[in-house]
Every structure is written in C-alpha cells, then in structure tokens.
Amino acid sequence: MKLKLITSFLLGAALSITAFADVLTLKKDHPETYTVVKGDTLWDISAHFLNTPWLWPRLWQANSQIENPHLIYPGDVLTLIWVDGEPQLTRKQLKKMSPTPRLEEKGTPIPTIPLASISAFLSKDHVIDPELLKDAPRLLGDAISTPRFFEGDVFYGQGKFNKRKIYGIYRLSDDYLDPVTEEFLGSELTFIGHSQVSKNPNVSATDQVTPHDFLKSSREARQGDLILPIPEHESLPAYFLPQPVPVTTTGQIIAALNNAVAIGKWDIVVINRGKRENIRIGSMFSIMQSGPEIFAGEDKVEYREDANRFDQMATPDLTIPAERVGELMVFKVYDKVSIAMVMRSTDIMGAKYKIQGLEF
Structure with a gap:
C-alpha cells in the first residue's frame, strides 16, 4: 500500500516537472527603464527584465534604435517597450546642453559576460x-x-x-x-x-x-x-551568443578550473562534452541535481543517496527526478571536453553535477 502511495507521489511530481518552455517572460518586479553602469554585461541587463536571461538577443531583436546590442555603453538609458506583443529594449539618447560642443569618449561597450572572469582561459x-x-x-x-x-x-x-x-x-x-x-x-x-x-x-x-x-x-x-x-591563430570572440542544445544531449561537470570547491555563478567548469558531440561556443546547458534513490521495504520507505552503503538493497525501487539548479554556457571547446561558465545557480554546487542540453 505504501509503495503505491509513493508511486502516485512520484508520478505527480514527474507530471509537475514539465519541459522548460523558454518563452520571453518578464520578471514581476522588472523596471521600466535601466541606466547602464560600468561593469554591466548584456546578461546582467537581461536578468533585470527576464526570467530567462539567456534569451537576451530577443530583447534587442528587430530594434531599429539598437541595431547592435554589443554597442551599448555605460550611461545609456534603456527603456522597455512592446513590439508585436514581445518586450524589447530601446535606447534613449541623452543630450547634454553645453555652450560649446565637445566630443566625449564613449569608453568600452559592455560585453555579453564578465570577460575578466574568463580571460585566463580564453587563449x-x-x-x-x-x-x-x-x-x-x-x-x-x-x-x-x-x-x-x-x-x-x-x-x-x-x-x-x-x-x-x-x-x-x-x-x-x-x-x-x-x-x-x-x-x-x-x-x-x-x-x-x-x-x-x-x-x-x-x-x-x-x-x-x-x-x-x-x-x-x-x-x-x-x-x-x-x-x-603562444598559438597565434587562437582568437575567441568578445561576445558570446547563447546557442540552444538538444535536451537529449547530456553530460556532467567534471572539474572546477578556478580553484572553486563550492561552485556558483561565474565560476569556470569543465564538462565531458566537446566537438565530437557538436558542442559550440555559446552552447547552453541546464545544471541538474540528481534526485535521491528510494528503497521501499515492507514496513518502511528509506531515502538513500548512496546505494553502495546498503548491500542488502542492490537496486533502488524508485528515483526522484533530477531538479534544474542552474545554467552554464560554453566558451571554449575541445574535441572531448569544453570549458564553460556557470551563468546561474540556485544554490552552492559541487563538481560531478549532471548537465542537460537547454533548448529555446
């Protein structure tokens, strides 16, 4: 009887965990305008507005006022508008009155992600x-x-x-x-x-x-x-366009490169997927935390993360579905592995977390 109840619970949980439909949805507390500051990235700006910041290219899509989103500078004021039912950002040009005209240095346009965090790994x-x-x-x-x-x-x-x-x-x-x-x-x-x-x-x-x-x-x-x-041919883009990956493409984080014991946002990791699995610069993955295994006996139910500790229970009866706890984006690809940056994490993570392709 108890096993039936557990099966029903797991079935309900599985049905509630549907595929992530990466539609362009705004945060409930999103601002109407945003002033770009030094140190911002396109990802950061999108995160102020979107629940899914990896869809940032769509915020600028078909926008005549921002033909190239990479050419946004500190001091620019971005305003949220709606075009054909889709939210988009437009740039308001600030005009300063001055008795004599003068040229002002615009500085460096903002990047997609914090380049300082990955500069040591680029080339x-x-x-x-x-x-x-x-x-x-x-x-x-x-x-x-x-x-x-x-x-x-x-x-x-x-x-x-x-x-x-x-x-x-x-x-x-x-x-x-x-x-x-x-x-x-x-x-x-x-x-x-x-x-x-x-x-x-x-x-x-x-x-x-x-x-x-x-x-x-x-x-x-x-x-x-x-x-x-020093390889003279090796040059990587300063801007990384997020690329979808089929959800059937799975793998695992196998190491952290910046001496991180506890992995979080902006940390650099190695994954066991590369060119031979058609991984590209910008490929996006969900980071998945495996659910515990459930051992159901006649009189009780036991949740165990390590089945090897229980020789009398060779295989689990059930397994809780994996939970999505973050996303990562690949910025360097080799034949069998890739180097990626953790773009979001809901909690502190360790190496060995599983990954799954992120479609959008």
Missing part, C-alpha cells in the same frame, strides 16, 4: 593529449640550481628558440576522465607566464640551451615546466 590554458608534448622543450633551471622562478628572472630552456617570438610557460596538471566510461579526455595544460630569448649580455646560448627572460608570470615557474609557442 592561455588548454586541454591537451600529453603524448603531443613528449618532445616539447622544458625549463632546465639556471647556473645556481634555482628551483623556482618569478617575473624578471633569467632561466635556461632546452634547445634553440626564435629570438623574435614570445613563448608561454606551461605545466601539465590534472587528467580528465569521463566519470561514466572512464575514457581519458585530456590533461589540463596550465599557463604559468611569458618568456622570450634573453637580452641579458651576461648569459649566452649554446646548441643545447637558450637563456630566457621571464617577462610576465601569473604564478611561479619550476624546473620541468614546458616552454611552448
């Missing part, structure tokens, strides 16, 4: 197969066996280097494995800093080693670090 940090780095030159040290190096130091690199090029110092870090299949997905290649062939007259090169000036560092370099050319 420096990478995910790579370590086999490709077997013969890569390494940092050897200096004449007095210094183990660590900082900005302004001189160190020797293995082999010959181009005097006109800037090089990156990198370190192989964590390996990424698929949590389900245990497939090797790649290794994190962490950026340490920049170097170039030294101009110090007191050091000289040989056929085996070349002195380098450590130009700029984000952290200390060590003996054994890799010295690689």
Whole structure:
C-alpha cells in the first residue's frame, strides 16, 4: 500500500516537472527603464527584465534604435517597450546642453559576460593529449640550481628558440576522465607566464640551451615546466551568443578550473562534452541535481543517496527526478571536453553535477 502511495507521489511530481518552455517572460518586479553602469554585461541587463536571461538577443531583436546590442555603453538609458506583443529594449539618447560642443569618449561597450572572469582561459590554458608534448622543450633551471622562478628572472630552456617570438610557460596538471566510461579526455595544460630569448649580455646560448627572460608570470615557474609557442591563430570572440542544445544531449561537470570547491555563478567548469558531440561556443546547458534513490521495504520507505552503503538493497525501487539548479554556457571547446561558465545557480554546487542540453 505504501509503495503505491509513493508511486502516485512520484508520478505527480514527474507530471509537475514539465519541459522548460523558454518563452520571453518578464520578471514581476522588472523596471521600466535601466541606466547602464560600468561593469554591466548584456546578461546582467537581461536578468533585470527576464526570467530567462539567456534569451537576451530577443530583447534587442528587430530594434531599429539598437541595431547592435554589443554597442551599448555605460550611461545609456534603456527603456522597455512592446513590439508585436514581445518586450524589447530601446535606447534613449541623452543630450547634454553645453555652450560649446565637445566630443566625449564613449569608453568600452559592455560585453555579453564578465570577460575578466574568463580571460585566463580564453587563449592561455588548454586541454591537451600529453603524448603531443613528449618532445616539447622544458625549463632546465639556471647556473645556481634555482628551483623556482618569478617575473624578471633569467632561466635556461632546452634547445634553440626564435629570438623574435614570445613563448608561454606551461605545466601539465590534472587528467580528465569521463566519470561514466572512464575514457581519458585530456590533461589540463596550465599557463604559468611569458618568456622570450634573453637580452641579458651576461648569459649566452649554446646548441643545447637558450637563456630566457621571464617577462610576465601569473604564478611561479619550476624546473620541468614546458616552454611552448603562444598559438597565434587562437582568437575567441568578445561576445558570446547563447546557442540552444538538444535536451537529449547530456553530460556532467567534471572539474572546477578556478580553484572553486563550492561552485556558483561565474565560476569556470569543465564538462565531458566537446566537438565530437557538436558542442559550440555559446552552447547552453541546464545544471541538474540528481534526485535521491528510494528503497521501499515492507514496513518502511528509506531515502538513500548512496546505494553502495546498503548491500542488502542492490537496486533502488524508485528515483526522484533530477531538479534544474542552474545554467552554464560554453566558451571554449575541445574535441572531448569544453570549458564553460556557470551563468546561474540556485544554490552552492559541487563538481560531478549532471548537465542537460537547454533548448529555446
């Protein structure tokens, strides 16, 4: 009898959790006007008006006054209007009276998302197969066996280097494995800093080693670090257009990249889906929190998150449906993994949360 009651409860819960219809709905407390301030993003502005800020492009769609939403600047006043039943934002031009005309610097247009949060991951940090780095030159040290190096130091690199090029110092870090299949997905290649062939007259090169000036560092370099050319071809857009992903595309967060133990809004994560799953820059995913498993006995019902602790209960009777607790957007794509930013979270999260494609 109790099991029937639980089944009825779960069926009702499942029916109440319908697919997210991402219509352009306004927040109940939305403003009628908004003045853009320094540090705003298109996502932030849309979040003032919409329950679904990833639909921000539709706020500016077919709007003759804002032909390019990327060219919105601090100080601009945005006004909410309605066009064919759809809410849209229009920009009110502010005119200042002055006895003499003068040109004012508009400054930098606002980006889609906070670029400062992802700048370190745009063109420096990478995910790579370590086999490709077997013969890569390494940092050897200096004449007095210094183990660590900082900005302004001189160190020797293995082999010959181009005097006109800037090089990156990198370190192989964590390996990424698929949590389900245990497939090797790649290794994190962490950026340490920049170097170039030294101009110090007191050091000289040989056929085996070349002195380098450590130009700029984000952290200390060590003996054994890799010295690689900075990829000249790699450039990513400053603006990221959200892209829908089929809900049938599922995966998992496998790591947090900015040393976050508890993951929240604007944190950077790695997911186990990439180019081979047709993931693109801007791809949107829902972040899902798995529901607990339910073990129904004759006399009682037990909710357990870890079935392995109960050998006598090999399989659960029922599972509560997963709950959507946030969204993330991909901004860098590799073959088997992608790097994404958490755009919204209803609570503090950890790695290993499941993800599901977000259609809109």
